[in-house]
Amino acid sequence: xxxxxWARSHLRLRANxxxxxxxxxxxxxxxxxxxxxSENLHNLTQQIAITAPVVLAQMIALLIGGMDLSVGAVLAxxxxxxxxxxxxxxxxxxxVAVLFGTLIGAVNGLLVTRAGVNAFIVTLGTMYxxxxxxxxxxxxxxxxxxxxxxxxxxxxxILFVPTPVLIVLVISAVLHGFLVYTRTGRNLYAVGGxxxxxxxxxxxxxxxxxxxxxxxxxLSGIAGVLLASSLNSGSVQVGANASLTxxxxxxxxxxxxxxxxxxxGGALIxxxxxxxxxxxxxxxxxxxxxxxxxxxxxxxxxxxxxxVNSRVVSRPSLSNISRPSLRRxxxxxxxxxTP
Amino acid sequence: xxxxxxxxxLAVAVLAVGACSSSATQAPxxxxxxxxxxxxxxxxxxxxxxxxxxxxxxxxxxxxxxxYNANVTQLDPAGDPQKQASMVQDCITKxxxxxxxxxxxxxxxxxxxxxAQAAGIPVVMFNADTNKDGQAYTKTFxxxxxxxxxxxxxxxxxxxxxxxxxxxxxxxxxxxxxxxNRQNGLEAAWKDTGxxxxxxxxxxxxxxxxxxxxxxxxFLTKYPNIDAVMAQDDGMGLGALQAIQxxxxxxKIKVYGVGGFKQACxxxxxxxxxxxxxxxxYMIGVYTVRAAYDILMNRPIARQLLTxxxxxxxDNIDQWIGQCAL
Numbered sequence: 001x002x003x004x005x006w007a008r009s010h011l012r013l014r015a016n017x018x019x020x021x022x023x024x025x026x027x028x029x030x031x032x033x034x035x036x037x038s039e040n041l042h043n044l045t046q047q048i049a050i051t052a053p054v055v056l057a058q059m060i061a062l063l064i065g066g067m068d069l070s071v072g073a074v075l076a077x078x079x080x081x082x083x084x085x086x087x088x089x090x091x092x093x094x095x096v097a098v099l100f101g102t103l104i105g106a107v108n109g110l111l112v113t114r115a116g117v118n119a120f121i122v123t124l125g126t127m128y129x130x131x132x133x134x135x136x137x138x139x140x141x142x143x144x145x146x147x148x149x150x151x152x153x154x155x156x157x158i159l160f161v162p163t164p165v166l167i168v169l170v171i172s173a174v175l176h177g178f179l180v181y182t183r184t185g186r187n188l189y190a191v192g193g194x195x196x197x198x199x200x201x202x203x204x205x206x207x208x209x210x211x212x213x214x215x216x217x218x219l220s221g222i223a224g225v226l227l228a229s230s231l232n233s234g235s236v237q238v239g240a241n242a243s244l245t246x247x248x249x250x251x252x253x254x255x256x257x258x259x260x261x262x263x264x265g266g267a268l269i270x271x272x273x274x275x276x277x278x279x280x281x282x283x284x285x286x287x288x289x290x291x292x293x294x295x296x297x298x299x300x301x302x303x304x305x306x307x308v309n310s311r312v313v314s315r316p317s318l319s320n321i322s323r324p325s326l327r328r329x330x331x332x333x334x335x336x337x338t339p
Numbered sequence: 340x341x342x343x344x345x346x347x348x349l350a351v352a353v354l355a356v357g358a359c360s361s362s363a364t365q366a367p368x369x370x371x372x373x374x375x376x377x378x379x380x381x382x383x384x385x386x387x388x389x390x391x392x393x394x395x396x397x398x399x400x401x402x403x404x405x406x407y408n409a410n411v412t413q414l415d416p417a418g419d420p421q422k423q424a425s426m427v428q429d430c431i432t433k434x435x436x437x438x439x440x441x442x443x444x445x446x447x448x449x450x451x452x453x454x455a456q457a458a459g460i461p462v463v464m465f466n467a468d469t470n471k472d473g474q475a476y477t478k479t480f481x482x483x484x485x486x487x488x489x490x491x492x493x494x495x496x497x498x499x500x501x502x503x504x505x506x507x508x509x510x511x512x513x514x515x516x517x518x519x520n521r522q523n524g525l526e527a528a529w530k531d532t533g534x535x536x537x538x539x540x541x542x543x544x545x546x547x548x549x550x551x552x553x554x555x556x557x558f559l560t561k562y563p564n565i566d567a568v569m570a571q572d573d574g575m576g577l578g579a580l581q582a583i584q585x586x587x588x589x590x591k592i593k594v595y596g597v598g599g600f601k602q603a604c605x606x607x608x609x610x611x612x613x614x615x616x617x618x619x620x621y622m623i624g625v626y627t628v629r630a631a632y633d634i635l636m637n638r639p640i641a642r643q644l645l646t647x648x649x650x651x652x653x654d655n656i657d658q659w660i661g662q663c664a665l
Contacts, residue, residue: 040432047425140513142446144472155450227421233446235420236514278422282429288388288415 015305016252016269019298020276027280035283042162048275049164050154050226051245052268055253056175057219058246059267063179064212065192065259066112066119071220072242073130074104078224080134080234082150083143090147097228098221104130105217109210119213127243134236143234154230164226168268171222175215176264188212193260248295249274252302273298379409381631382430383439384423386467386515388415390546391574392598392620393441396466399624400439407632410435418512420447427451431458437631441466445473445516452476461634465627466620467516474642478634481626481644488597488616489521491650492569493528495614496595499652502534504566507558508541509551509575521571521597539565544575551578552585559586567593573600573615580612599651604663607656614652617659622646 027035034040054071061068082097104126111122145151156163179185190198191208199205223242228234253270255262274295281291383400385393397413404411412433416422420443430438431454438455440462442448449472455462456476465481468474496506508525511518529536539562544550551570558565559582568583570576576596583592589611596603599617606612626644633640651659 034432037432043428043432047428050421135513138514141519142444142514144446144449144470151450230450231420231424231444231447232450233444235444235447237418237420237444237512238447239421241417241419278425279429282414282426283433285412285433287413288417 016254016266016273016302019302020269020273023273023276023280027276027283031280031283035280040279040283042160044275044279045165046155046162046230047279048272049162049168050223050230051249051275052168052271053171053219053223053226054239054242055246055249055267055271056172056264057216057223058243059250059253059255059262059264059270060175060188060212060219061119061123061216062247062250062255062257063192063259063262064188064209065195066209066213067123067247067257068108068213068216068220069120069123069243070104070108070126070130071216071223071246072239073127073134074101074217074220074239075224075227075242076234076236076239077130077134077137078221079228079231079238080138080143080224080236082225082228083145083232083234084137086146086150090149094150094153094225097225098218101221101224102214102218105214105220106210108217109213112213113206113209138234138236140236142236145228145232145234150229151232152229154226154228155232164230167222167226171219172264172268179263184208184211189260191259245274248299252299379407379437379628379632379635380435381409381411381437381439381628382433382435383411383413383465383627384426384430384441385413385415386423386441386443387418387512387546388413389417391600392572392618393466395620396441396624396627399621399626400628401624403625403628407628409628409631411628416443418443418515420444423448424451427455431455431460434458434460436635437461437463439463439465439627439631440469440477442469442473442516443467444514445470445519449473449476463627463630463634466623479630479640479642479644481630481646482623483618483620483646483648484524485517485520485597486524486527487648488618489524489526489571490528491524491616491648492521492595492597492614493525493534494532495616495650495652496536496567496569496593497529497532497534499593499613500536500567502532502536504536505539505562505564506536506567506569507539507555507562507565509554509568509570509579510541510543511546511571511575513543518571525569536567544570544578546572546574548574548578548581551575552582555579555582556586559583559588565592567595567613570594570596572596573598573603576612576615577602577606580606584611599649599659599663601663604651604656604660607651607653608660610653614650617647617649617651617662619646619648619662 054075057071058068078097078101081100082093085093085096108123108126111117112119152163154164158166187203187208190203191205195205227238249270250267252273254266277295400411414426416426423443438460448469452462452469452473453476462477463479463481464477468480540558542554544554568579570579573596576594580594583589593613595613597616599615603612603615623646626646630640630644649659
């Protein structure tokens with residue numbers, strides 16, 4: 001099974017890279033190369049980096065067999081806190097904003113694991129709760145940033161590289177290392193893939209799920225800070241579509257609505273695909289209404305291709321199931337590839 | 340395992356390559372001095388394009404663009420400030436003669452306007468302006484003063500209702516420029532005229548007529564003694580009127596709106612709708628293209644280009660009904 005799952009996500013990832021490269025090539029040709037100009041690539045990577053943390057959050061939530069509809073509301077509230085609390089100082093404001101995400105993540109996680117409520121319902125509830133708090137706190141007015149240094153997180157450059165790109169790369173590297181190289185990280189996959197099986201093997205399923213939601217909440221908080229920084233303001237209008245677009249990006253990047261699949265690389269590819277698509281279509285001058293349609297077609301195509309792929313993969317490789325944890329090395333020796 | 344690592348590093352590389360190559364950013368930006376030789380091209384970023392008044396603005400722009408032989412690209416962030424910021428950045432990359440922005444959020448748009456100025460591309464704000472900080476980076480604002488519209492309604496209510504009564508307010512999307520300004524204008528007019536209205540409730544109907552029906556129905560259930568409803572646009576005003584008619588309270592509650600929708604003007608003539616602040620949205624589109632052309636030709640341009648606004652009630656409806664275009 002492990003091999004099968006690996007083959008599937010491998011195929012999906014490879015298909016997505018092909019998709020991404022073809023999109024880049026297509027838009028470069030259509031715009032006479034202007035989408036590949038240094039100016040546009042700088043702009044594009046900055047835009048993508050601002051959107052990335054919320055997709056990473058959704059990826060983790062999906063990975064553990066949950067989902068997080070509150071990411072958009074948390075993003076908006078954290079952004080507003082990061083700006084609104086600036087009278088307390090830059091770092092206190094930023095830290096409280098991120099911790100607010102952690103707090104909501106913990107609330108989500110506790111309600112899902114301890115009260116046993118479905119993640120969809122719980123996070124829908126916290127989404128409304130946080131949105132209500134947001135509208136009350138701001139009196140529905142945007143708040144302008146007062147500390148100029150705050151704009152550096154989302155809008156600054158370090159050695160010509162947009163700062164948010166570096167921040168996202170660091171976060172991604174840490175998360176990737178955690179998911180792949182630590183026992184707890186690998187257990188998150190096990191919990192998401194088959195909670196009962198994970199329980200039987202002695203994994204503390206509930207605690208791992210709780211941890212997953214806390215990570216997702218924290219990432220949403222970071223997303224809010226980055227976005228507020230790039231806009232130098234806390235806006236009540238941001239994040240309205242973030243929950244659904246982040247699910248779309250995570251699915252394109254190899255996540256499954258049934259949990260246990262996906263990863264940081266996939267999440268990044270998902271968010272890059274959507275970013276390149278929007279940027280390229282804006283550059284070509286495609287009307288926004290067609291853009292929504294094109295995004296939908298790509299999302300559905302990726303999922304359908306994946307369904308077809310998994311059938312193609314599973315049929316001839318039934319024999320694999322009998323030796324699930326074995327993998328042939330280049331020298332022909334079969335080795336155990338326990339996760 | 341290996342190839343997954345490879346793919347992750349590929350994704351990282353795509354991010355990094357784009358980022359690193361930004362070192363040349365400053366070089367091409369300086370060439371905007373030669374703009375006069377080119378034809379007029381406008382990259383327009385709307386706020387929420389599927390609203391009747393924005394549709395009118397786009398029609399105005401499209402029609403006027405034909406006269407100036409201008410190429411207009413319309414982008415719609417559908418009310419998302421983050422998307423709008425990205426779209427303005429994408430406009431900058433396209434290097435049009437002028438970028439036109441209809442702000443979703445007056446504050447959140449500021450960094451994008453700053454970036455446009457840094458790239459040497461002039462910005463015209465239209466319909467919804469940015470704040471004072473943002474105005475440092477823009478050439479002009481084309482539009483009706485949404486503050487004045489709110490103020491006009493406030494005055495109208497004071498005159499028609501004798502300065503007192505129970506009022507409910509139906510607003511557009513929380514946080515939007517027009518919503519804030521119309522509310523502030525309304526309150527300022529009440530203060531200036533010495534009116535003492537009792538606001539029973541304020542709710543958003545997200546600029547939607549259907550939602551306004553629901554909101555007003557709830558208000559009617561909750562408050563039996565409403566004297567007037569102030570809707571921030573005529574679409575929502577018409578929705579409120581529908582709810583009032585369904586509840587059999589027609590004629591007992593005065594309905595005010597903003598915009599000058601055709602149906603609202605008809606209802607003002609019939610006496611079922613109390614008044615509107617007429618906004619000639621089509622002309623906002625027309626003026627925006629003209630302003631862009633003047634900027635292209637290096638002509639002097641006023642800081643504000645205001646389209647006509649008028650307080651329209653039963654008393655002067657015959658004079659204005661021809662302008663109710665929506």
